[in-house]
Amino acid sequence: xxxxxxxxxxxxxxxxxxxxxLDPDLERFPTGxxxxxxxxxxxxxxxxxxxADLVCAYKxxxxxxxQYGAAGIAALATTRQLIPPHIPVILDAKLGDIASTxxxxxxxxxxxxxxxxxxxxxxxxSEALEPFLSTSDxxxxxxxxxxxxxxxxxxxxxxxxxxxxxxxxxxxxxxAWNQRSGNVGLVVGATYPVDLALVRxxxxxxxxxxxxxxxxxxxxxxxxxxxxxxxxxxLLVTVSRSILYxxxxxxxxxxxxxxxxxxxxxxxxxxxxVAGQAGHR
Numbered sequence: 709x710x711x712x713x714x715x716x717x718x719x720x721x722x723x724x725x726x727x728x729x730l731d732p733d734l735e736r737f738p739t740g741x742x743x744x745x746x747x748x749x750x751x752x753x754x755x756x757x758x759x760a761d762l763v764c765a766y767k768x769x770x771x772x773x774x775q776y777g778a779a780g781i782a783a784l785a786t787t788r789q790l791i792p793p794h795i796p797v798i799l800d801a802k803l804g805d806i807a808s809t810x811x812x813x814x815x816x817x818x819x820x821x822x823x824x825x826x827x828x829x830x831x832x833x834s835e836a837l838e839p840f841l842s843t844s845d846x847x848x849x850x851x852x853x854x855x856x857x858x859x860x861x862x863x864x865x866x867x868x869x870x871x872x873x874x875x876x877x878x879x880x881x882x883x884a885w886n887q888r889s890g891n892v893g894l895v896v897g898a899t900y901p902v903d904l905a906l907v908r909x910x911x912x913x914x915x916x917x918x919x920x921x922x923x924x925x926x927x928x929x930x931x932x933x934x935x936x937x938x939x940x941x942x943l944l945v946t947v948s949r950s951i952l953y954x955x956x957x958x959x960x961x962x963x964x965x966x967x968x969x970x971x972x973x974x975x976x977x978x979x980x981x982v983a984g985q986a987g988h989r
Contacts, residue, residue: 711825711847711891712915712941715796719764719942725932725979726972727765727917729800729948730755730787731772736953738960745779752787755952758965760792762972767917767946770801788822796824798917802851804829804836811839818846825849827895827917830878834885841889847915848892850882852907855897855920879907886914893917896935898926898945905934915942921971922950928971932978937986947971 709717719725730752734743741747756766773784791797803813803826817826825847828840840848853863853875863875879894886892893915896904904918916935920926928945935943951971955963 710845711796714794714824715764715847715915715942715944718795721794722761722764722972723976724762724764724972725943725945725975726763726968727767727798727944727946728755728759728763728951728968729919729946730766730768731948731952732783733772733949733953736949736956738953738956739958741960745776745783748773748776748780748783749786749790752783753790754961755964756787756790758961759951759968760795762965762968763795764942765796765798765944766791767798767800767948769948770799785821796847798825798827798847798849799823800827802827802829803840804832806832807835807838810836814839814843818843825893827851830881834881837885841885841891844889844891846891848889849895849915849917850878850885850892851895852878852882853896853900853903855899855924855926857899859897859900873903875903876906876910879910883911883914893941895919897924898928898931898935899924901927901930901934904931905937908935908937908939912938912940915944917944917946919946919948921945922947928974929978932975933982936979936982945971945975 732748737743741751773780799817817823827849828837829851864873867874867877882892882894895917896907898918898920918931918935921928951964951967954967
């Protein structure tokens with residue numbers, strides 16, 4: 709199956725658009741978890757076991773593992789194997805380089821580590837992304853509008869004859885790439901719901917990965933409405949710290965499950981409301 713098909717199956721099975729970011733912070737580990745790379749595996753296993761029926765995907769961020777060298781990468785590889793096979797796993801690495809380097813990255817992420825999708829940046833153009841795009845059964849999420857406060861410094865720059873913001877122009881380019889490869893998605897920060905709505909209008913048929921809910925302050929209802937209205941492709945709402953570190957006690961996994969269930973259920977409520985409004989038009 710394609711990545712899109714696996715993702716839609718997970719959404720349907722778990723009735724969820726929630727994607728949990730597996731970003732281990734040793735300083736925030738709860739009581740009883742070793743604060744070392746071996747502890748990462750213990751922590752991630754507990755989170756996965758507690759939430760696997762509440763998510764449509766997981767998203768480990770490479771940096772949180774790479775900082776611990778070989779032991780951290782081993783923890784990442786083990787984490788990938790802990791996730792049930794029917795749940796897609798997206799590696800958040802924001803890769804992109806000249807074509808030969810990207811080809812090596814693609815082999816590492818898709819073949820060696822076995823991830824279902826990854827995030828990439830488009831700064832080097834479609835040539836650099838081709839090794840990722842040509843792996844047709846894996847997903848490629850292109851950075852378009854990031855969730856950080858400084859995103860507008862570059863992403864709002866006017867481009868083209870119409871002088872539209874760069875992030876919208878990039879969304880159009882990504883949609884064109886998808887017409888060839890069929891495996892492209894977009895990264896659009898939930899912290900910018902107005903921009904998210906504009907991207908969704910341009911690209912109703914592309915999956916959107918929307919980080920920024922929780923610790924980054926994104927408004928869940930506004931983001932979900934923006935990402936689902938007029939959509940024919942999934943929206944993945946990414947939440948990390950507010951679920952992972954909901955509790956610092958030995959009951960951390962139970963608390964993470966409760967937090968994930970609250971977010972999942974809120975998203976589902978909003979999704980039904982959006983669907984109902986669409987049905988009355």
